Amino acid sequence: MAQAPGTLDGAAVAALGGWVRERGIGSAVSDVEPLTGGTQNVVVRLRIDERRVVLRRPPPHPRPNSNRTMQREIAVRQTLAGSAVPHPEFIAGCEDLDVLGVVFYLMEDVDGFNPATELAPAYAADPQMRHRVGLNYAADLARLGAAEWQGRPLQQLHRPGSFLARQVPNFRVLLESYRHEHYRPEVLDVGTLADWLDGHRPPDSEPGIMHGDAHLNNVLLRRHVPEVAAFVDWEMCTIGDPLLDLGWILVCWPDDPDPINAGRELAAAGGLPSRAELITAYDDAGGRPIEHLDWYIAMACFKLAIVIEGTYSRFLAGQAHREAGERLHDSATRLIGLGRRVTTGDNPFV
Incomplete structure (x- = not known):
């Protein structure tokens, strides 16, 4: 229709x-x-x-x-x-x-604002509001990873075997699926990072709910209190390793480096917690152990780069806007480079 x-x-x-x-x-x-x-x-x-x-x-x-x-x-x-x-x-x-x-x-319809496009007056006036909402955001992400899913509709997404072992092959297949006469996946040079991820993979942990695309563009915040009103855009949600969500928000946090410009309006006002404070808030709320955090951050770089590269492929096929396609291709290339830095012990995200 x-x-x-x-x-x-x-x-x-x-x-x-x-x-x-x-x-x-x-x-x-x-x-x-x-x-x-x-x-x-x-x-x-x-x-x-x-x-x-x-x-x-x-x-x-x-x-x-x-x-x-x-x-x-x-x-x-x-x-x-x-x-x-x-x-x-x-x-x-x-x-x-x-x-x-x-x-x-x-x-x-949730009463809240998206910090990528708007800044509620209470947050503009009070840097402590901006700081506390970041900490509460990390805590809510920990609660998501601990939420009950067995015996509920999301259980259908749980696959047997190693979730982590599937990540690199699955996302390389996704990248290859973008191929058409105007786009070659080889332009996004993922091989070195993919090999490191496969060679340094941590053991699988207890499965939990993952948002899959957790960053400040994908939330609504309450207007008068420093709380998350709702996580939104659940299209990448699955049952897997919730530590990938932690890696994802650290990669996407609006601080240097900032590869995707998440939460633009909130970030521009300043006062957000550091990545180290996010990790502490996540841990205090009952999040997963973080001894392999570098791996999850590098994997987040790898996966996010491949996901957003799809818009570049669609732009070249005439199905997306030039500005979005070219901007996200630049971000994808930068993410792969940042992931490689993590593999050398030079982690810019912690």
């Missing part, structure tokens, strides 16, 4: 309204407004009768795994329901492709 980039067209709104009525969720859909769009998944705010909700669906040019990604996110919402982990509450999901042509779901 046709859809304008980043939002829902009239036919989609009508189809959604029919589905909402059929499911008994409400009677009318109105006030549709885009929250994000373009190359990533589409998120729109709307009203069902007088209730404000958010709809999430794949991008206008869905990737081959886009519907599976939405199914994964539905399982996340269902698994975390009632937990202490901050997340948008799940309302309903739809896997019937006759409705919008893709899998989609509805969730509660």
Whole structure:
């Protein structure tokens, strides 16, 4: 079904309204407004009768795994329901492709702000708010890794065998999948870093929930207290080793080096905790032991570089904007270089 980039067209709104009525969720859909769009998944705010909700669906040019990604996110919402982990509450999901042509779901609209694009007045006025919210963010990440998942929908993502041993091969396959007539994966020189990661892999630990893309662009913060209102963008969530999330936030933390410019508006105000303080807050909240932290940081560099390189490949195929593609390719190249530094004992992230 046709859809304008980043939002829902009239036919989609009508189809959604029919589905909402059929499911008994409400009677009318109105006030549709885009929250994000373009190359990533589409998120729109709307009203069902007088209730404000958010709809999430794949991008206008869905990737081959886009519907599976939405199914994964539905399982996340269902698994975390009632937990202490901050997340948008799940309302309903739809896997019937006759409705919008893709899998989609509805969730509660969270009252919070994204620190990549906004800075709430309370944070602008008080550096201690900015400092405390960073520490609370690391603590919430530790709580996510300890959250219950067995016997819940996310259990379907748990695979037997070594999670860590699968990482390098899986992400090299992902990088190769970007290949087309205008893009060669060899331009991102991952071989040396990949070999080190395979050769220095730590033992597997008890599996737990991973967000998979934890950084300050993927949270909403409460406006008046220094707390995370919700982790968002769960498309990379899995059951694996939660220490990879810790490595990920350290790599993406808006401090020198800052390879992806996460949490831009919050970071620009200053006062955020150091990476060392994040590690302490994570540990104090019951996080996993960190004796192999260098490996997890290097792996985060490797994985993040390959993930964001996909936008460059899509740009070269005419499916993403030039600015995003070229900017993320530069970041991916820089991340591989930073990962190599970690392997030599020169860890710029701690």
